[in-house]
Amino acid sequence: xxxxxxxxxxxxxxxxxxxxxxxxxxxxxxxxxxxxxxxxxxxxxxxxxxxxxxxxxxxxxxxxxxxxxxxxxxxxxxxxxxxxxxxxxxxxxxxxxxxxxxxxxxxxxxxxxxxxxxxxxxxxxxxxxxxxxxxxxxxxxxxxxxxxxxxxxxxxxxxxxxxxxxxxxxxxxxxxxxxxxxxxxxxxxxxxxxxxxxxxxxxxxxxxxxxxxxxxxxxxxxxxxxxxxxxxxxxxxxxxxxxxxxxxxxxxxxxxxxxxxxxxxxxxxxxxxxxxxxxxxxxxxxxxxxxxxxxxxxxxxxxxxxxxxxxxxxxxxxxxxxxxxxxxxxxxxxxxxxxxxxxxxxxxxxxxxxxxxxxxxxxxxxxxxxxxxxxxxxxxxxxxxxxxxxxxxxxxxxxxxxxxxxxxxxxxxxxxxxxxxxxxxxxxxxxxxxxxxxxxxxxxxxxxxxxxxxxxxxxxxxxxxxxxxxxxxxxxxxxxxxxxxxxxxxxxxxxxxxxxxxxxxxxxxxxxxxxxxxxxxxxxxxxxxxxxxxxxxxxxxxxxxxxxxxxxxxxxxxxxxxxxxxxxxxxxxxxxxxxxxxx
Ligand code: GLC
Ligand code: CA
Numbered sequence: 001x002x003x004x005x006x007x008x009x010x011x012x013x014x015x016x017x018x019x020x021x022x023x024x025x026x027x028x029x030x031x032x033x034x035x036x037x038x039x040x041x042x043x044x045x046x047x048x049x050x051x052x053x054x055x056x057x058x059x060x061x062x063x064x065x066x067x068x069x070x071x072x073x074x075x076x077x078x079x080x081x082x083x084x085x086x087x088x089x090x091x092x093x094x095x096x097x098x099x100x101x102x103x104x105x106x107x108x109x110x111x112x113x114x115x116x117x118x119x120x121x122x123x124x125x126x127x128x129x130x131x132x133x134x135x136x137x138x139x140x141x142x143x144x145x146x147x148x149x150x151x152x153x154x155x156x157x158x159x160x161x162x163x164x165x166x167x168x169x170x171x172x173x174x175x176x177x178x179x180x181x182x183x184x185x186x187x188x189x190x191x192x193x194x195x196x197x198x199x200x201x202x203x204x205x206x207x208x209x210x211x212x213x214x215x216x217x218x219x220x221x222x223x224x225x226x227x228x229x230x231x232x233x234x235x236x237x238x239x240x241x242x243x244x245x246x247x248x249x250x251x252x253x254x255x256x257x258x259x260x261x262x263x264x265x266x267x268x269x270x271x272x273x274x275x276x277x278x279x280x281x282x283x284x285x286x287x288x289x290x291x292x293x294x295x296x297x298x299x300x301x302x303x304x305x306x307x308x309x310x311x312x313x314x315x316x317x318x319x320x321x322x323x324x325x326x327x328x329x330x331x332x333x334x335x336x337x338x339x340x341x342x343x344x345x346x347x348x349x350x351x352x353x354x355x356x357x358x359x360x361x362x363x364x365x366x367x368x369x370x371x372x373x374x375x376x377x378x379x380x381x382x383x384x385x386x387x388x389x390x391x392x393x394x395x396x397x398x399x400x401x402x403x404x405x406x407x408x409x410x411x412x413x414x415x416x417x418x419x420x421x422x423x424x425x426x427x428x429x430x431x432x433x434x435x436x437x438x439x440x441x442x443x444x445x446x447x448x449x450x451x452x453x454x455x456x457x458x459x460x461x462x463x464x465x466x467x468x469x470x471x472x473x474x475x476x477x478x479x480x481x482x483x484x485x486x487x488x489x490x491x492x493x494x495x496x497x498x499x500x501x502x503x504x505x506x507x508x509x510x511x512x513x514x515x516x517x518x519x520x521x522x523x524x525x526x527x528x529x530x531x532x533x534x535x536x537x538x539x540x541x542x543x544x545x546x547x548x549x550x551x552x553x554x555x556x557x558x559x560x561x562x563x564x565x566x567x568x569x570x571x572x573x574x575x576x577x578x579x580x581x582x583x
Pocket of ligand 1: 092095096132195231232285355356
């Protein structure tokens with residue numbers, strides 16, 4: 001059974017929460033000797049706007065999620081991460097929050113949220129929320145008051161600078177392009193926004209801001225949420241000198257933004273004041289963080305975060321805005337580095353898909369009809385057997401693909417016009433090349449409505465027009481079709497998740513790459529005590545004979561192909577064939 005979070009003093013609040021497990025003493029930490037639940041969890045991300053529309057307005061909502069909870073539970077995951085559900089003018093689909101304690105009216109009410117929590121709990125599902133506190137919306141009352149007057153008590157909630165003639169105070173760029181400063185007519189000063197101008201950055205150096213954040217966190221934890229995914233949490237502490245960046249730094253400004261001097265102190269304060277009093281998980285978005293620095297967040301002795309999302313894997317095929325070719329060995333190196341114990345107690349995440357990434361099957365697999373299902377299953381095999389807590393993004397379990405885009409006007413993402421202006425209009429990047437890369441890499445690829453069935457609009461909504469285009473391939477790729485097909489991507493995910501629960505080596509085992517140089521085969525071992533599992537994948541469109549002494553006497557546990565019997569070290573691999581063996 002699940003072990004629910006407990007509160008300081010053992011009292012448990014929350015709407016109809018199932019209280020499972022014991023209360024723990026004042027430290028709030030879990031009992032000694034037991035693994036924290038989130039190491040064994042598998043997390044499913046929902047982008048509520050695109051998941052399921054219950055009332056026919058074209059926008060996904062909380063009752064829609066509630067309706068689909070059994071579907072998520074049946075897949076075999078145990079924790080749900082909800083992308084932001086709070087009140088927001090939706091410049092960045094909820095990543096611009098105007099009230100942290102209110103549900104976005106388009107998504108429903110607080111009663112809907114409480115009902116969702118209760119239902120999830122009754123199905124043994126935990127829910128974590130997105131904590132977006134590097135910035136707020138410019139519509140947040142704090143910012144409204146802050147911008148109104150220089151002597152406002154809220155002035156120092158944000159980062160303001162005065163400069164002659166409205167020049168930006170320094171050369172810092174927004175992460176998406178253009179200056180990171182916007183000049184505000186009300187007082188003639190400029191405020192800092194690392195993302196869009198409608199997302200002003202909070203001033204974490206102001207203790208009042210930190211108090212506000214801690215109080216918001218407690219508000220939701222006391223409702224029974226199981227933790228937070230923390231949006232661009234690496235950027236909350238700003239470099240105090242606000243010096244200009246060097247030309248080299250300007251190529252990847254996120255590394256400067258993630259290098260603030262108080263980042264770790266603020267996270268420790270957050271842990272001490274809030275998180276340590278609950279048995280919950282945290283996963284920080286470690287944008288701008290080098291892999292070697294990750295244990296600084298996740299080493300449990302440091303008492304900061306539990307896990308972070310590192311970007312190395314989803315950056316293997318990127319250079320700046322450009323999509324590049326990548327050899328399999330590059331991916332293997334990242335996983336091998338992640339698989340090495342980096343500190344006594346540091347834990348990874350594994351993800352390929354999320355609401356900011358193109359679809360994994362279109363990117364790491366091959367989404368053309370002959371290969372889509374096999375490659376979606378092969379990369380699922382990788383996702384669910386690497387070291388760390390896996391995150392699945394809605395539709396990944398169906399093998400959903402990138403969208404067809406024809407022009408820049410097809411994109412909804414706030415990032416796109418900002419990047420277009422900065423790259424194409426100002427820096428003179430070739431518009432066709434930029435568009436091609438947007439088609440491949442754009443975030444909107446992940447944001448089209450979930451494909452539930454073959455009826456109009458994929459069964460996502462009864463409205464004539466959903467808020468964003470449905471992928472035309474929904475008639476073939478949809479949940480209902482997957483349910484009916486025992487060999488579907490969905491059922492393969494289900495089987496892999498069951499295997500993970502059965503073999504702790506897949507969770508706690510060591511990692512060893514058994515053929516780091518092969519250009520198409522990914523073969524590695526996970527080992528725990530006397531249990532040794534081998535994971536074998538052909539990550540290419542071609543079939544070939546493969547030989548490895550490790551496979552001798554191994555017995556097959558699962559495969560994404562109709563299998564032809566045991567191997568004796570030599571085997572034929574079909575394109576995108578994946579197998580897991582017990583050695
Ligand atoms: C994170 C979110 C992304 C958002 C950005 C600004 O990267 O995942 O969707 O646009 O932060 O909040
Ligand atoms: Ca709706």
